[in-house]
Amino acid sequence: MKISFFYQINHYPLYMKNFIASPTKMGTVLPSSRWLCNTMLNNIDWRNSYKIAEIGAGNGVITQYILQRMSSLAYLELYEINNDFIKILQKIDDHRTTIHHCSAEYLSGDYDIVISGIPFRSLRKKMGMKILKKVQERLIKNNGSLILFQYTQGCESMFSRYFSFTKKRIYLNFPPAWVYTCKPKLDSDD
DSSP states (O other): OOOOHHHHHTTHHHHHHHHHHOHHHHOOSSOOOHHHHHHHHHTOOGGGOOEEEEESOTTSHHHHHHHHHSOTTOEEEEEOOOHHHHHHHTTOOOTTEEEEOSOGGGOOSOOSEEEEOOOGGGSOHHHHHHHHHHHHHHHHTTTOEEEEEESSSTTHHHHHHHEEEEEEEEOSSSSOEEEEEEEEOSSOOO
16 A cells, blocks of 8 residues: 555645644644655564554554554554544554544553654643653553654653653654654653
8 A cells, every 4th residue: 555645635734724723732734744654664673563552643644654564463553632633544444453532641552662643842741741651651561662753852851751762853844853763761750
C-alpha cells in the first residue's frame, strides 16, 4: 500500500479547521510529510515489534506507514481525542488495528513501541507529564521505545525526566520537526 499524496492533501482543510478551533490540541496546520514519517519509523526493529501504540494518531498519516511496515502478527492500538480524526481512523480496514477514542493518559497494555504525534509544547505541563509517565510505565516491561516528533526543543526537560533520548532534525516537513527516539529510564523522579 503506497501512501497517496492526495490522502494528505484531502485532509488539509480538516487540519486547518481543527487548528483554528483549538491550536493547543492540534499543534500544526498540515499533516506530517513522508520524510518525517519515514524518519520516525526507520530505526524500529519491525521483526521484534509486535505490540505498538500510536498516541495522537491524527488523521492516520503515520498510521498508514506503520501498517505498511509492521508484521502480520503485530497489532496497533490508536489513541486519538479529536472527533473528526476518529471518523477518518475508523475507515482504516485492517484487522491489526484497534481505535481508542480517548487521551493517551489512558494508555493500557505493555508495548514494544509507542509512536507519538502529540504536540507536548501545546499541552498543559501537568497533562504532558502524566502522558509521558504513563508511556514510560507501558514500555518498561518490554524494554520498548517511544518515537515522537516535536516542532521545538522546548519539551526536552519533560522528556528527560522519564526518558533518555537521541534526536534528529527533519527539514523536509512543514514546519521542520525534531524526531526523538526515547528509552525509558528505570528510576525517574515523580
